[in-house]
Amino acid sequence: MTIPEQFAAETTGGSGEPTTKIAHASVRPLQTLDLLSQREMASLANADAAINDLFRRCALAILNTDGYVDDARQVYEAYEDFAIRVVPESRGLKLELKNAPSEAFVDGRMIEGIRNHLFSALRDIVFTEYKLAEKQTFDLSSAEGITDAVFRILRNADVVRSNVQPRLVVCWGGHSIPRHEYDYSKTVGYSLGLRGYDICTGCGPGAMKGPMKGAAIAHAKQLNRDSRYVGVSEPGIIAAESPNAIVNELAILPDIEKRLEAFVRIAHGIIVFPGGVGTAEEIMFLLGIKLHPANADKALPLIFTGPTESAAYFAQIDQFLRDCLGDDVAEHYRIINGDAPAVARAMKAGIKGVRRQRIEHAESFSYAWDLHIPEELQQPFVPSHENMAALALHREQPRHELIAELRRAFSGIVAGNVKDFGVRAVETHGPYQLHGEGEVVDGLGQLLEGFVRDGRMKIDPTTYRPCFELAS
Secondary structure, X not given: OOOOHHHOEEEOOOOOOOOOXXXXXXXXXXXXXXXXXXXXXXXXXXXXXXXXXXXXXXXXXXXXXXXXXXOHHHHHHHOOOOEEEEEEEOOEEEEEEEEEEHHHEEOOEEOHHHHHHHHHHHHHHHHHHHHHHHHOOOOOOOHHHHHHHHHHHHHHOOOOOOOOOOOEEEEEOOOOOOHHHHHHHHHHHHHHHHOOOEEEEOOOOHHHOHHHHHHHHHHHHOOOOOOOEEEEEOHHHHOOOOOOOXXXXXXXXXXXXXXXXXXXXXXXXXXXXXXXXXXXXXXXXXXXXXOOHHHXXXXXXXXXXXXXXXXXXXXXXXXHHHHHHOHHHHHHOEEEEOOHHHHHHHHHHHHHHHHHHXXXXXXXXOOOOOOOOOHHHHOXXXXXXXXXXXXXXXXXXXXXXXXXXXXXXXXXXXXXXXXXXXXXXXXXXXXXXXXXXXXXXXXHHHHHHHHHHOOOOOOOHHHOOOOEEEEO
């Protein structure tokens, strides 16, 4: 009896005992990229070396789903002989893998969810690059063009849908959080799921997994069979933070700025759990939008929440935001600690307001086209040592510009913490240097020191060495 080709796999070694690698496997798409023309398949198979290497790295992270490692280089070194190849055939596309992580297989068969994620990565990375480079159908030089590109990538991934009522709650929070915060995020997800809400997160572990896990239990209790657990990532992040196993829709945007735009365009409400610099970056991005005068009448509920034991976390976040941006910034979010049902009820009320407003203004339920995103938040930031040192962290500038600079500072620290190119740059040139106004830098320093002290920078805090230095 032969194993069907799309599931063929063999373990390394001959002892019959489980091993860490699968010597060879070939898989075909199940629900994505299952109907392509010969020309489209050829474009995927003949992508340039840089794109193929990017896909290889993301594919390896996906095959390591639910792996609790946030060091991309550690994964790359453990599977340095991993290879993946796109093979176009007349019957359709397939992928050939060599020396893949065995955790992605059960009895020689790749886990279905992982297989879907693998082809989602191929779709979003290689196919998007085809649109950009070969067809030149994406315009990334203008704000409108970027928003259109984000929409088309999400539409291609079937994330934006015209026939779905507002019920998608975006949950942000750290990948490195203590157990009581993870359990609380599950409870909040459970309360949201009982009320019929779907969950979207950055698709990694910690506060990105907890709400999905809680909602999955609630959806099962409510006999909800069309539940959505949307994961939105970008290549640098997904390579360091493998998707969690609950995600059933995965979209990979080209960079962090387009990933953040995707979140706010598809969200009907946003909940923030405790986290580290990545969470702080997300908060700054969203507040930069909510504080813009063009969005003064736009409904998008924002709730900060954590267990009672973590109340000090959001007290510090709140103080930092007030000190940098003014007390009126607090009008744009609500803090609820230790009460998951209250969070779900508040979100339900907020989403009713979103639905009502979009009906009144004939706006899309699935994609917030009318939300204005300042161009300085859309443009990609390259966190080189030179660019990080040049950030203007002072209040003698328009508030929206300070928000954008703080967002870039947090983005650079994320890169130095977990992204392979950022980790290597810090190892070579030393920590990033951040300069600015005394009170802003002092507040930033207290916030970052708290993240380090509480182990919010890395899953294994004992190995963490700060990738930044502050100077006023």
